[in-house]
Amino acid sequence: MELTGSIKEVRRQVKEWRKQGLSVGLVPTMGYLHEGHKSLIDRAVAENDKVVVSDFVNPIQFGANEDLSTYPRDIEADKSLCEAAGADLIFHPEPEEMYAPDFSTFVETQQVSAGLCGKSRPTHFRGVCTVVSKLFNIVMPDRAYFGQKDAQQLAVVRRMVRDLNMDIEIVGCPIIREEDGLAKSSRNTYLNPSERQAALVLSRAIFAGEEMIKQGEREAEKILAHMKSIIDAEPMAKIDYVEMVDADTIQPVQKAEGRVLAAIAVYIGTTRLIDNFIAEVR
Ligand code: PAF
Numbered sequence: 001m002e003l004t005g006s007i008k009e010v011r012r013q014v015k016e017w018r019k020q021g022l023s024v025g026l027v028p029t030m031g032y033l034h035e036g037h038k039s040l041i042d043r044a045v046a047e048n049d050k051v052v053v054s055d056f057v058n059p060i061q062f063g064a065n066e067d068l069s070t071y072p073r074d075i076e077a078d079k080s081l082c083e084a085a086g087a088d089l090i091f092h093p094e095p096e097e098m099y100a101p102d103f104s105t106f107v108e109t110q111q112v113s114a115g116l117c118g119k120s121r122p123t124h125f126r127g128v129c130t131v132v133s134k135l136f137n138i139v140m141p142d143r144a145y146f147g148q149k150d151a152q153q154l155a156v157v158r159r160m161v162r163d164l165n166m167d168i169e170i171v172g173c174p175i176i177r178e179e180d181g182l183a184k185s186s187r188n189t190y191l192n193p194s195e196r197q198a199a200l201v202l203s204r205a206i207f208a209g210e211e212m213i214k215q216g217e218r219e220a221e222k223i224l225a226h227m228k229s230i231i232d233a234e235p236m237a238k239i240d241y242v243e244m245v246d247a248d249t250i251q252p253v254q255k256a257e258g259r260v261l262a263a264i265a266v267y268i269g270t271t272r273l274i275d276n277f278i279a280e281v282r
Contacts, residue, residue, distance in 0.1 A: 001083045003075075003090040007098075007138050010052065010091050014139060022049035026141035028132060031055040031092075032072040033081045036176040036184035040145040041085040043173055052139050053082050054091040056098065060106075061127025072189050091139070098134060107133045112159045112250045116152045116263055117274065120240055125156050132157055136168055143169040147176075149183050151261050151276045155250050175276075177203065183275045190271040198236035199268045202275040205230040205242070209262045210277045218256045218281070220244040231266055240265035240272060247278050256281050 004010060014024055025048030027040045033055075044051045055078050062068035075092060082090050106126050113125035136144065146154045154172050161170055176184045181203030182196075191199055205227040212223045228242050245252050247261040256262075256279055263276040 001079075001088060001090065003079060003092055005091075005093045005097055007093065010089065010138055013089055014050075014052070017050045023143075024048055024139065024141045025051045026135065026139045026144045027051065027053045027087070028135050028144065028146070029053060029055055030057045030071065030186070031078050032074055032186040032189070033078045034176075034184045034186065036147055036149065038081060038085055039176050040147060040173050041082065041087050043171065044143070044145050045086040047171070048141075048143060050089070051087045052089045052091055052141065053078075053087045054135050054139070056091070056093055056131070058098075058127060058131040059095055060099070060130060061124050063121055063123060066121075067187075067190075070190075072186055091135075098131070106130045107160060107164075109156050109159050109163070113152070113156050115245060115250050115252070116241060116243060117265060118152070120265070125153070128153055129156060129160050133160070133164075133166075136166055141168060143171055145171045145173055147174075148172050148278070149175045149185070149274070149276070151247070151263055151278065152250055155248055155261075158248070181207065183273075185273065187271055187273065191268060195236060195268045195271065198234050199271075199273055201231050201234040201237050201268075202264060202266055202273055205264060206262070206275050206277050210279065213256050213279045213281065220252075220254050220256060220260075223256065223262065227262070227264065231264070236268055238267040240267060258282075 025044035027044050029037050057071050107129040108126045158170050182199055208230055209223050209227045224242050231237050231239055242264045244260055244262045247259040253260055259280050261278050265274045
């Protein structure tokens, strides 16, 4: 497995693979890889001849007061995980390789990026769409793999790919959880032991909402009220949002009907965590 920070080298390698008629999968990440990322790489390895993992903490998707400078990084551990999972190339560029000093072109979706995380992180999805477009242009993969944990990101990327006629299959992969239910996230490392315990309130609320739909409840308001009451009972938790939306358009729904996404963002201390479930109600 090779690691490079050079766009030119990625292009050279991918061209070589293409000449041999090989298919290419891309797993875009910001590094500090965990089991959730590994599940994306495993799937990519199973479905493609060659797999590129991008490992880049993208500065333009962080807001001014967010955690860009403290975002966890460990490229040596990332290398070991990628190698063990069977990836072929890690693309690990410096910010200067990705963004010229006078960089001034952005890709932005509307509507789908306005709600949920878009409310409290107004420039986040513009940063995500821009870097994902750049990665797609650099790697030109057949398929790209994203986690369902970032459900709005997945919907935004799907919309961008559809709207801009990008010839890339977007593969969404299930949320991977710790044994006690907490969704895996690089940001879990920010939690101290009591916050880590308090963070379980997210998955408890998610499982409770999911169960209500399984039991036949369809009123979004009732389901969300129950989920909120679970989170409010945890003194260390502060709700950013608890919402039910159409899973593709990310527009609010009154009823759990069709393909709906129940998504939550909750501060545990200063750490903002997200979780969700998708229900297909026919
Ligand atoms: O989900 C992430 O880790 C990032 O948002 C992504 C897709 C790699 C873009 O920087």
